[in-house]
Amino acid sequence: MRYGIYVVPAAIVLTLGSLACKPPKSAEELKQETQAAFNEGYQAFKDGKARATNPYMNDQDNPHKKQGWFDGWDKAAADKAAADAKAAADAKAALDAKAAAEAKAAADAKTAAEDAARRAADAEKAAAYRRAAEAALKNIHFDYDKAEIKAGERAILQGIADFLKAYPAAKVQIEGHCDERGTNDYNLALGNKRAAGALAYLKTLGVDEARLSTISFGKEKPLCTEAKEGCWSQNRRGEFKLK
Amino acid sequence: MLRFLIRTFLCLVAVAGLRAQQTEVVLTASSSAKLVLGMTPPKLTGLDVASVGAEFTAVLRRDLDETGVIATLQERLPAEGAATAAWKEAGAQWLLSVRIAKSASGDLQLDASVLDTSAEKGVFTRTYNVNRIVPLRQVAHTLADDLVGRLTGEKGVASSRVVFVRQLGDGIKEIFQVDRDGAGLIQLTRHGSLTLSPTLASDGRLAYVTYKGGAPEIWGQKRKDGPHERLYPTGPAGMMLSSPAWSPDGKRLAFVQGDRRGNTDVMVLELASGRVRRLTDGAGINTEPCWNPSGTQIAFTSDREGGPQVFLMQDDGSNLRKLTQEGSYNASPSWSPNGAMVAYVSRFEGKFDLFIHKLGEGKAYQITTGVSTSESPSWSPDERRLVFTSNRFGSAQLFTTDLSGRQTVRLSDLGACQSPRWIRGR
Numbered sequence: 002m003r004y005g006i007y008v009v010p011a012a013i014v015l016t017l018g019s020l021a022c023k024p025p026k027s028a029e030e031l032k033q034e035t036q037a038a039f040n041e042g043y044q045a046f047k048d049g050k051a052r053a054t055n056p057y058m059n060d061q062d063n064p065h066k067k068q069g070w071f072d073g074w075d076k077a078a079a080d081k082a083a084a085d086a087k088a089a090a091d092a093k094a095a096l097d098a099k100a101a102a103e104a105k106a107a108a109d110a111k112t113a114a115e116d117a118a119r120r121a122a123d124a125e126k127a128a129a130y131r132r133a134a135e136a137a138l139k140n141i142h143f144d145y146d147k148a149e150i151k152a153g154e155r156a157i158l159q160g161i162a163d164f165l166k167a168y169p170a171a172k173v174q175i176e177g178h179c180d181e182r183g184t185n186d187y188n189l190a191l192g193n194k195r196a197a198g199a200l201a202y203l204k205t206l207g208v209d210e211a212r213l214s215t216i217s218f219g220k221e222k223p224l225c226t227e228a229k230e231g232c233w234s235q236n237r238r239g240e241f242k243l244k
Numbered sequence: 245m246l247r248f249l250i251r252t253f254l255c256l257v258a259v260a261g262l263r264a265q266q267t268e269v270v271l272t273a274s275s276s277a278k279l280v281l282g283m284t285p286p287k288l289t290g291l292d293v294a295s296v297g298a299e300f301t302a303v304l305r306r307d308l309d310e311t312g313v314i315a316t317l318q319e320r321l322p323a324e325g326a327a328t329a330a331w332k333e334a335g336a337q338w339l340l341s342v343r344i345a346k347s348a349s350g351d352l353q354l355d356a357s358v359l360d361t362s363a364e365k366g367v368f369t370r371t372y373n374v375n376r377i378v379p380l381r382q383v384a385h386t387l388a389d390d391l392v393g394r395l396t397g398e399k400g401v402a403s404s405r406v407v408f409v410r411q412l413g414d415g416i417k418e419i420f421q422v423d424r425d426g427a428g429l430i431q432l433t434r435h436g437s438l439t440l441s442p443t444l445a446s447d448g449r450l451a452y453v454t455y456k457g458g459a460p461e462i463w464g465q466k467r468k469d470g471p472h473e474r475l476y477p478t479g480p481a482g483m484m485l486s487s488p489a490w491s492p493d494g495k496r497l498a499f500v501q502g503d504r505r506g507n508t509d510v511m512v513l514e515l516a517s518g519r520v521r522r523l524t525d526g527a528g529i530n531t532e533p534c535w536n537p538s539g540t541q542i543a544f545t546s547d548r549e550g551g552p553q554v555f556l557m558q559d560d561g562s563n564l565r566k567l568t569q570e571g572s573y574n575a576s577p578s579w580s581p582n583g584a585m586v587a588y589v590s591r592f593e594g595k596f597d598l599f600i601h602k603l604g605e606g607k608a609y610q611i612t613t614g615v616s617t618s619e620s621p622s623w624s625p626d627e628r629r630l631v632f633t634s635n636r637f638g639s640a641q642l643f644t645t646d647l648s649g650r651q652t653v654r655l656s657d658l659g660a661c662q663s664p665r666w667i668r669g670r
Contacts, residue, residue: 146551146552146573148506182591182596182617183552183573183575183591183596184532184545184575184576184589184619184620185440185441185619185620185662185663186441186486186487186500186531186532186545186575186576187529187531187532187545187552187575187576189440189484189486189487189531190484190486190500190502190508190529190530190531191529193484193502193506193508194506194507194508194528194529195506196506197503197504197505197506197507198506200504201505201506210504215484215504216458216459216460216484217460217484217486217502218438219486221415221417221438221440222414222415222438228635
């Protein structure tokens with residue numbers, strides 16, 4: 002009993018462990034497994050996809066390594082049969098397509114006329130929109146270092162408001178520009194103020210603020226670059242661009 | 245108490261004396277007298293191109309003449325190989341001699357030494373290595389900087405750089421960098437759009453405004469030599485962003501945000517936390533923020549009293565006061581590196597000129613005169629000159645001027661330039 006505290010648990014562990022393990026495969030199972038593997042390999046071989054090395058065969062017995070082996074499967078005949086089947090299917094598809102095309106052509110001829118008419122109408126509408134935009138979106142001009150809308154520019158802004166009412170989908174970006182006199186950064190702020198002034202005036206004419214956006218280019222995008230008042234007055238402007 | 249004061253005073257005097265001994269300052273920075281420097285032609289050994297010496301002398305002479313503290317001797321030059329006494333006779337207080345030798349490895353070695361002609365003793369000796377990384381032109385700048393440093397105690401700015409905006413095409417402006425003498429042009433941005441208002445942190449980090457996405461965005465570098473990325477998220481459409489300005493410590497970025505009602509306000513972005521604070525609040529334009537060198541105050545342009553004027557405020561928006569007293573259009577403030585002066589642009593007789601407001605005196609001085617417009621002043625790091633743009637030759641070009649306005653030099657002949665910023669070490 003001296004070593005019982007080691008031996009008894011060890012015996013229990015060994016006994017239970019051996020019971021819990023998988024029992025060894027029987028001869029019948031081994032045979033079945035071998036047959037299944039062989040069948041799989043044989044099927045693959047018949048399909049022309051056999052492995053070059055067969056684990057169950059050495060090279061002398063491997064039909065792939067033997068000369069003149071034939072299992073009755075004719076690859077050329079099989080290829081020809083497949084090609085014939087494909088040709089037949091193609092011919093049928095072509096016939097079907099032709100019939101469908103004839104049926105569709107008749108329908109198309111009818112809708113094409115409608116389409117053309119609709120496209121023409123669309124194009125005309127778009128052209129009218131562009132013409133209206135071009136006519137309405139004129140530049141407004143400002144006094145030096147000022148962002149107030151001059152009385153003479155109100156007609157242009159009214160035209161822009163009318164255009165925006167006539168075309169409810171149109172969105173407009175207002176660009177503020179300045180002449181070359183003054184610093185770059187102050188003119189950027191002044192351009193913002195000018196664009197905001199035009200936006201506020203359009204708002205009083207009933208235009209939805211959400212359809213207008215503002216951007217300032219300061220004196221960075223002049224229309225002309227001569228240092229004289231005729232040029233400066235052109236550059237102190239608000240531009241309206243479709244967005 | 246009295247004894248304590250006396251002791252403190254004596255201590256201060258001793259420290260000041262020690263410092264003076266250490267740096268051996270020959271000329272104080274405030275003195276307007278210039279030291280006359282004679283330059284013997286460089287002696288070349290192992291070099292078969294004689295023009296190397298001439299080009300080196302030309303670069304160095306231009307650098308020294310623009311320092312404001314050294315004048316190179318140009319007339320009544322002694323014959324080659326003349327004694328020091330002859331140079332002294334000709335008026336040279338210092339005599340610079342340079343030897344350029346080709347070493348075995350193919351690199352050049354440049355030995356510069358300066359002799360005090362009256363004391364007949366050497367005051368400066370230094371050896372420079374010239375190679376593919378550090379070309380001879382760069383060494384000429386470094387030598388000029390070291391000579392100024394020997395003379396005044398503060399290094400010169402000959403090897404500094406100017407960053408500016410240049411128009412490349414219709415609606416396309418990009419940021420460029422050029423050496424202080426107009427050589428070494430480098431393109432810094434390639435956005436293919438309007439790119440404006442560069443600002444440089446003291447470690448060389450760039451920030452600017454670009455219209456690359458249609459609306460203006462603030463881009464820049466979050467770390468030194470890092471990639472250019474968007475620094476401030478663009479908000480709803482119609483928000484205007486402009487005028488970024490790094491704080492002196494490079495941790496905060498002042499910028500300007502405009503709304504759809506036409507107001508523009510100065511904001512400050514803390515880069516680490518991404519927190520944004522609005523400093524100005526009110527109807528009208530507030531733009532062109534510019535920090536003082538300690539980062540506690542901001543100068544900016546505002547039209548709150550009608551026309552644009554320069555105002556000062558604390559970096560939290562308090563203590564607002566008007567700086568410019570005269571003129572109807574004052575803008576583009578630039579605080580001097582030592583904090584005592586603010587340069588700005590003022591409308592004067594129909595065109596724009598540079599002015600300097602001295603904060604201690606509370607008075608403004610006109611720097612540029614003439615019929616052409618001068619804009620965008622930016623201080624040299626040593627506070628002796630200003631870089632600005634002027635259209636005196638037609639297109640807007642870069643110029644530098646000393647603070648008297650008498651010595652105005654064209655920096656480069658590139659046209660369509662704007663918004664120059666002068667920086668040391670980039």
